[in-house]
Amino acid sequence: MNHKLNDLHPYPFAKMATLLANSAPALDFKEIKLGIGEPKHAPPTFVLDVLTENLDKIAHYPTTNGIFELRQTIAHWLEGRFMLHHVNPNTQVLPVMGTREAIFSSVQAIINLPSETTGIKSAAASAKPLIVMPNPFYQIYEGAALLAGAEPYFVPCTAANNFKGDYRSIPAQVWEHTQMVFVCSPNNPTGAVMSFEDWEDLLRLSDRYGFVIASDECYSELYFDTPPVGLLQACAMLGRHDFKNCLVFHSLSKRSNLPGLRSGFVAGDAQILAKYLQYRTYHGCAMPIPHQLASIAAWQDENHVGENRRLYKEKFALWMTELGDTLDLTMPDAGFYLWVRVPAGFTDADGELDDEAFVRALFEQVNIHALAGRYLSREVEGINPGKGYVRIALVASLEENQEAIDRIKALLAVPVATRTTA
Structure with missing residues (x-):
């Protein structure tokens, strides 16, 4: 084992x-x-109706990247919800079987261990890659890091900092070994939300040190008055329309009360998603077509x-x-x-x-x-x-x-x- x-x-x-x-x-x-x-x-009855009306399509293998209509629907939803200029449904969106499996598997696809990247055997070069994550946190972040051979670096989220991670306080030597940063906004369990300024600071650090930002936004639609700013929205506000080194994870579980549908998506950097799609093709986790059609109905309705x-x-x-x-x-x-x-x-x-x-x-x-x-x-x-x-x-x-x-x-x-x- x-x-x-x-x-x-x-x-x-x-x-x-x-x-x-x-x-x-x-x-x-x-x-x-x-x-x-x-x-x-x-759960919305019209979504369940679409699911049951298309059960015959369970006879067909789904493709890993999903049907175009679902990717296009997701792209349009992202554009409307986060005020994005254009999201390419063929390169910047990937449907997944719920964000839990995607959060886990994306780490396995992204993390490079030292021997794989350098071939150098020195102690400094062989240090484990780090994945920065909030503390408290969703435990999948930690498990994914450990099984990928990386080491979690925990950022305390306490009342003193409004339950948000203070990324400015992280030492440079930590950032130099960091390959990914997990952010959960709105946060599970604290409910804290990243502001545009918070995202801007983190994006500057990503540009400087080259790490991937993985934003878990599964609770983004459960707000009270003002919709939370998402990572891709912050990118667009800064003119970063290629979403370089940025991935967001969204789900229908909380938004639409459909946890058993196991439907979500990853969106962002097209170069990362191209390799991640290749990984998923081997991984074998394509969403069944009836689920995809039901998901289209859910993403298209805001009522x-x-x-x-x-x-x-x-x-x-x-x-x-x-x-x-x-x-x-x-x-x-x-x-x-x-x-x-x-x-x-x-x-x-x-x-x-x-x-x-x-x-x-x-x-x-x-x-x-x-x-x-x-x-x-x-x-x-x-x-x-x-x-x-x-x-x-x-x-x-x-x-x-x-x-x-x-x-x-x-x-x-x-x-x-x-x-x-x-």
Whole structure:
């Protein structure tokens, strides 16, 4: 077996299962799942209709680069959403089977190990390539890096910097070994959004050091008022219409409540995408034609996306109104997560706020599933930026969210001295 598999961390939900293995839920309450970021709003029926109407096309092999009509639809969507002048559907767009597999496989295709690029055996030249990524982060970034033979370099995203990575603080010697930078905007789990100025700074660094920027924008359509600026949009604003060294990843999972369709795309630098397409041809992950036709219908309609945003906005307003002060909630820039600071009274042996204790109490005492923040982060220089936070996904119905709020209010009303969190 590939020895690099031993470097992989257990997935966050596997860690949660271990944490709660000896716990029992509060059976007086119906289970409410706010831990996994799986959309629960109804998928658009017109998309499902297109899917079922074209099931006969499952008899045909799909091509790796997808049908032209899908690529053209995606190109037009990008142009309209991000104010791009022209996106070439044949060279700058590639449909994928959900962005999770594309994020992972793109790293395998892009990263060059030292022996492959230089042939030099010196210690300096043989250093592992680095992939810079936010911390906390989506764990696929790390796993992809490790299995490609690269080393993750974690950039802390803390309240001190509005939960965004401070790329200006990264030393030059790190950039000199960096081949890729992962950015998640809007961020999972914090909801922070990159500004145009943030993108401009990162693009200047990419020009100087030659690394690829991989922007995970799967939550870009779940905003409240102002659409987030995307990487390709920033490129266009700077006159960089070739999108050099830039890739964006988009999905229908969150935008259109279609996580099981496994439909997304990668867009950007045509030279990178040409090689990545070749890689994918061998990799064998072409999207079935019925899925492609259903995807066209989804990308062409914005009404259902607006309704999706309205539902999330309503749930965020509910949480902020009813628990904003009690839990000291911060409204995210976008997305559907609350990044919640653990309330007082849930502490570890050192007196520090304990996210594991809080999620265990939620499960054992009021049967609510949430995710411990430390499982989405890595400790760097003795600090885990996710420790003391809990991720709550507002994916359940409005009624379930109200019920969860009422239960949490009751839990927090219990005097600290009488709480049981173990």
